Amino acid sequence: MDITQRTALVVVDVQKGFEDPFWGRRNNPDADGNIAALIEEWQAAGRPVVFVRHDSTEEWSPLRPGTEGNEFKPYVEDRRGKGSGPEVLISKLVNSAFYGTPDLDGWFKEAGVEQFVLAGIQTNMCVETTARMGGNLGYGVIVPLDATHTFDLKGPFDWTQSADELTRATAVSLHGGGFAQVTSTEELLRAASDGGSPDSGTEPGEAGPAGG
Template identity: 40%
Template sequence: MTRALVLIDIQEGMDSPLWGARNNPDAEDNAARLLARFRISGAPVAHVQHFSTRPSSPLHPDNGGNAIKALVAPVGAEPVFAKQTNSAFIGTKLETHLHQIGATGVVIAGLSTPQCISTSVRMAANLGFDVWLAHDACAAFDTHARTTWRAGLPALSAQQIHDAEVSMLHGEFAQARSTDDILKDMT
């Protein structure tokens, strides 16, 4: 099986205080460890970059936070797919690219767990890819928790949001795996 690494929205704007507190400060380091191993092994890598259409978003191209973080920045011919929705597959050529390179599986990592990661994991599974979710190479923010009171829902911490989302994805749409476990399988 050819398995590609898909890094989603690991961008400078994700450090904005607008998002609120987050869990897993090691997410980017773990994503970088995966990226290094994929590069060494010659396995395929794809980067996905969010271009927000909301002028106030830290990920809007005019706000300085759109760049992919240097720690996981693309090199050489590694493809970058620009998106404007939560899914890495909608409005991009990611699916076509994965099929062209013969990828039948993906490892997904990035930001943020309940939004673009969850949506992309679900869609990848629905498209027939065997999905490994590198849960410790993802993170959630408490932005969602701060707005739930309006709907009469309990506020959840970033960690609770992350854990709940990973739990919902595991088994149904993906195998949730740690970075260390994925790296062991690549040796």
């Protein structure tokens, strides 16, 4: 795992609305602390940081604009603009951060980003969707699994999966399918602290052309 000066951190939908009981039982209470540690590391190193906000158009959503739930959690909002490296806010209406405003792919290309780290909410939805699309677009994608969390979910046929089960399924699909390298926050921070300089010639990890 090679972390260069141009490896971006993408912080997905860490918004107050995800604290609403509407979502049900969440997993991984350590996620917020791990996300905060990643933001701090990336900003201290002057690496690119992307903050993604979900601006839901659904009237029932705790994430809709104009409500407190649309706001970033304080530990994220308080860090915005504090790094010395490039930073951008992406607003999106769907799962993938690549379908947002401004255009994330274009911003990456302008900043020379070929590899990015994904952290945030929800593991099996916006994080996974963005990782899959990033892999398909040819980026090296790294997902520190313990810097994400999700919620229990009910599907068809009265099937249900716990948040932990969904997290494991995402990890297997992304890592086993070649979309992303799944790791831990501890391993990632260790690699980041040893990361390359702006002139580093290290190539990012490759994401394979796995089927959808």
